[in-house]
């Protein structure tokens with residue numbers, strides 16, 4: 001069974017632990033480099049990305065997180081987590097750092113200051129069973145995505161029509177919205193599947209090279 005970490009510097013950590021466990025995976029909080037090193041996948045929760053970035057730096061986690069992403073660790077980022085995974089930010093303080101890895105430009109608080117939150121039905125590529133009820137809270141969107149980025153979902157209708165709100169690039173998945181808040185576990189199921197596949201691929205590759 002995979003062991004999935006939830007980055008627990010700030011944000012809605014408990015909901016993600018519960019959502020991951022509902023998929024039959026083990027879940028632990030991650031606050032230290034040693035904890036990060038022990039997990040097969042990582043969830044970065046929603047919260048406040050400026051605070052999360054500052055705490056990641058202070059806890060000596062930023063470089064370990066960047067190395068883990070570069071090394072292929074599967075990571076799912078929701079909302080502030082999407083911001084943390086982005087290579088480029090708009091409407092962020094100039095000194096806000098990210099982990100990066102996703103070749104996207106993400107605009108913070110993109111849906112407008114008046115609209116603190118809104119809800120919408122989003123059809124997600126690779127997620128069967130019909131559109132997902134998505135909850136957006138001071139959410140970012142993906143303003144621009146590089147050629148290697150798979151677009152998993154867009155807003156349909158309303159003033160944000162067509163905006164990209166779910167993406168995948170290799171082992172990185174990000175959503176603007178909060179599936180951990182709705183009881184719909186399909187995004188966590190997709191991510192835990194990705195972690196399981198990644199683990200199976202790695203052990204397969206190890207066996208080909210004769211590594212036990």
Ligand code: GLN
Nearest residue numbers: 046047048049079080138
């Ligand atoms: N607005 C927050 C930020 O910029 C993200 C909001 C959220 O994660 N719900 O970090």
